Amino acid sequence: MKPERKENGVNEKILMGGADLPLVWTAENLRAVGLSGETVTKADILASPAQYHSTRYLFSTWGMPRFEEREIRDCLPSLRAVFYAAGSVQSFAAPFLDAGVAVFSARAANAVPVAEYTVAQILLANKGYFRACRSLHTGTDWNTARALSNRYAGNYGATVGIIGCGMIGRMVAERLRDYHLRVLAYDAFLTAEELHALGAEKVTLEELFAASDVVSNHLANVPATVGMLNGGLFASMKQGATFLNTGRGATVREDELLAVLTARPDLCALLDVVDPEPPAPTSPLLTLPNVFLTPHISGSQQTECARMGAYMAEEFRAFDEGRETHFAVTREMLSTMA
Template sequence: MNKPRSIFLLKKPLCGTIYSESAMTEIARLTENDGKVYEGEDILANPEDFRDVEIIFSGWGSPVMDEKILEALPSLKGFFYGAGSVRYLVTDAFWERDILLTSAYTGNAVPVAEFTVASVIFSLKRAWSAREELLSGKRGPWSPPGVYSGSRVGIISLGAIGRLVCQRLSAFSLDVVAYDPFASDSVFEELSVRRAPSLESIFAECDVVSLHAPKLPETLNMITGELLEMMPQNATFVNTSRGAIVDEAAMIRVLEKRPDLFAVIDVITDESQYCTTPLLKMPNVFLTPHIAGSMGRECHRLGDMAVEECRRFIAGEKPVVPVTAQNIVRMA
């Protein structure tokens, strides 16, 4: 039986980051693959060379799958994306074709959730503030009231990452509440978390608030200065989602006005400004350069998921994480 032809389609330097040697070996076993990495320009320059391609393994740096590139791939049946959000690459032309699209976004959610849980625990132990006090010469004792056991943690959005965070926090003696107007009651029951009636209640009542909402037109600047101003004494705001969901200028003003508050920020609106943003030098901010997601060998989990989706596709089995025009908005 002839094996379907596949290609790698993403930025060339990223292929080895996502697809390990063992993944590439399995791809060669499942499909006819020449081991080369192609970019969109390669396909558009020589469309006749790709007319029999049935399967694409992709990831960060995939070209936008528009009418022009799809015309050069008339045999395409499966597109396996070894990364998170695919919103930027799909088009109406893609949805009009009967092409299976899968994403490894649930795999990318794992390290973000782990980073978040670590940030929550450090925040509740007031580790960040204790370090600042050490730097200022204070030797202790430290006895911040009402931290850790019994503290209330608020999760904004119950997508893949938010759900994982809730599941992992269940191992600790914490009161976890979540805000997601689109999640059903059964989701809250499954996660054993309480539904917060509003964003205002989350910020007003929680010792730590962690943001996991997707970046959409309706979520831009969703987290306002007024919300942050509502936070209790010594509370912490954590953002591993997207910088643009927060009114960054307002956040800076609130953090300057209220030095008791702390922010753990992994994402900013303009990520070219990590070294120049005022957040970097604020004593009540712990800033990292978008490292919560998959890095190093963690990325191989994403490639392995893409390979497994391909195996299931060839075997006639249902995909684990199919992406459709209906569910794409909820994917990270």
């Protein structure tokens, strides 16, 4: 399709993305940035680069293609900024940044439903909800299932461990302030004072796993974190503890986690992310009674997606008007962010 045009004929803005684009860039969000909803593809740009030499702004979401730096400089020489209405920019951002193009991400908007989902799971886990529910559905009688739930202490005074206090981890910690919980945190970049301001106590990874009733993982998937969560840590967990992963599956040594879960049926794993996704049909993740697997649903879905477009519409207006922006991505950030 043809790119958006201003009245003077300049191709100022273009819109790119995949099948979820209408959920993100709703009619309201499109109006806010002056777009009609017509989209272009990478093939369009490479086929007719002269049409895009005056493009200043690129709006996108999931399905954003990767361009090489040379392609950006040759085909989009006037591009000032990319407004990505979704979370992770790892798949495409570096060449744009290297070409001098600003990149903005709606990671804060996508973090909201993940944080909400995480807090809900934590509260339910501390009530023994998951084990009691599965117990009833597999034929256990009512009183036995209730007794299973009563092995869990509940939420008053329980200990929750947060691994990684980036955008999502911070939101989880802030939301947990509404409950009478002890919050521990492991983060390689934040000081004890910074974590204290979030209502959390800075501890080592080993201390966190050994002391927490629920361990919630929010590590980014970067080379330094791949396989960081190992069998020794899982084996050290408290009796009846729960491991919750809405971060990235690659940060977990899955074979070691499965070995511990098999040996310790008292533990529970709530896994919204695994590596690879989906797991193999023969994976024990699909059959172990103490594993509760969901198909990566914690992030924005359906109506929640519009929030990401709204964040980027406001960010565009601020950038275009020379006001302060809030969600820029830098080259340095790519080494630590999801």
